[in-house]
Amino acid sequence: MADLKRITDKIRKPLFWRRKVRAAEECAKPSPTLSSQPGRKWFRACTVKVAGAALLVSLFLPAAAHGQFGIDLAAIIAALSKVESLMSKFVAAPLKDINQTQQSITKYEQEVIYPIAAINQAKNSVNQFENQFTQIRSLFRTNVSSATLPQSQSLESLLLSRNAGNVPSVSSQFQNVYGVVMAQNAASPEVRNMTDMTDAQAQDAMKRAIEIDALADAELAEADQMGQQIAAAAPGSAPILEAEADVWVVRANAYTQAALSELMRTRGIDIANQSKLAKLGAADNQNNNGLINGALTQH
Template sequence: MTDPKNNPNKQRRSFFWQRKPALAQELARPVHSVQAIDSKAQPWYQPTLLKVAVVVLAVAAILPTHANGQFGIDTAAIMAALSKMQSLMNTYIAAPLRVINQNEQSIAKYEQQVMYPLAAINQAKSSVVQFENQFNNVSSMFRVNVSSATLPRSQNLESLLLSRNAANVPILSGQFQNVYGVVMAQNAASSQVRTMTDMTDAQAQDAMKRAIEIDALADAELSEANQMGQQISEAAPGSAEILEAEADVWVVRANAYTQAALAELMRTRGIDLANQSKGSKLATSDNTNNNGLINGALTNR
């Protein structure tokens, strides 16, 4: 009798999920039919229990396991060290920093409420804006046209004197001579009178030229003061500094006004000197005419 385990015609049943409903019918077939079917070589990929066990063992060997990080140091030791470091930082670093922060907040509060209060700064800014508006009104009045000459030659000279442009200084001498005349001829007056007249004309022209230059300088200073005032109104470190800077701006403007008034006085004095020179010239001309009349009367006698 043949051993069932060593029987080559032993029927190998598949797993339960691969079994077909017709398995009972196949089992009912004759033995020789089953032996003929099973005698066929089965393919290698057909799953078996041994194959499944090998695959499971291989997958279990490949799957990663839990690793112990930090070079084998225990997590509890790491957490204890971190906790100790945090305690030291809170004691020796956080506490002093907290005190420093409180002191800085106290200083900032003192500066904001006592030294540089916001209300005083806003009031100073509004005062600066008000001062600037007043200055603009004064500046517009300062630019009022005061020309008064009616004749062409005198109008040309007056326009040069009030031009406030230093580039017009070289051409003033010609306009001056058109209005006040030139030094008398050599035979028309004595050398002393001619010298005095020439010096008077020179001094009058110098005063007029200087007045034009001072007017130009005053305009430059006023423009600079206006820019300073605008900058102060925009940037304000503190109310006291704003008021002090605005006072300095007004000092510059006052100096500019003083220089403008001085220029006007110099113009007036220059015109006075020119008039005196013109009087000497007219007296000389009258003298010449009188001498001619006297000579003619004596000759015709």
């Protein structure tokens, strides 16, 4: 585009005080030859500049943008609505039927198989049983010591200790009360062997009684723990009444073993007394022999 400042044939009006001077100069100049091309108007170049500037500005103006890679929002909403309709038809409906079936099964279990009232009644029964067992156990722990002499009291407390760790001390305490096997010259070998075996059997019975008492205590403790677990068990986790019956069986076995230990103690004492009688008879025979020998010697 031609520069307007370099166009020599551009017609400009001079200022009003120079018009007269300009007119005189032009009159003095010879008239130029007319050019073959007419002169260009200055406003045409101005129009081109304005048009170019407008085009340049339009290139930098921000244009409206579409989100989601040009996908229309209405199309997205329509697609989501279609997906929701399909999920409601093919997913929500079957899930609703499954939920209703599950609720029916749960209701049947709660009202027929595991009714709340029956479960609470069973738990209350378990608590009552546990209270009764606690009272029975306190009776089971009643002190039955009856010996009055120091040595016999020591042996009796050892036999009723319910502690298996006291078993090694039974022999010494037994000898303090029932004595030891007679000397070799005091009785015949047959009597001494019988006495020794009787003492051994009596001590074995006493030791076994202490062990059975300790075993009964362990079983009672286990039965109590089982009863507490049953009382706190969740409904349906185990047949409550059947488990409580099993606890009763365990306790009954413990009580039976405790009674058997008492019978074994009684039998042990009876055997020990028979051994003591044999020892006393041997001592009496020895004294009688001494008296007879002394009387014969004097005569």
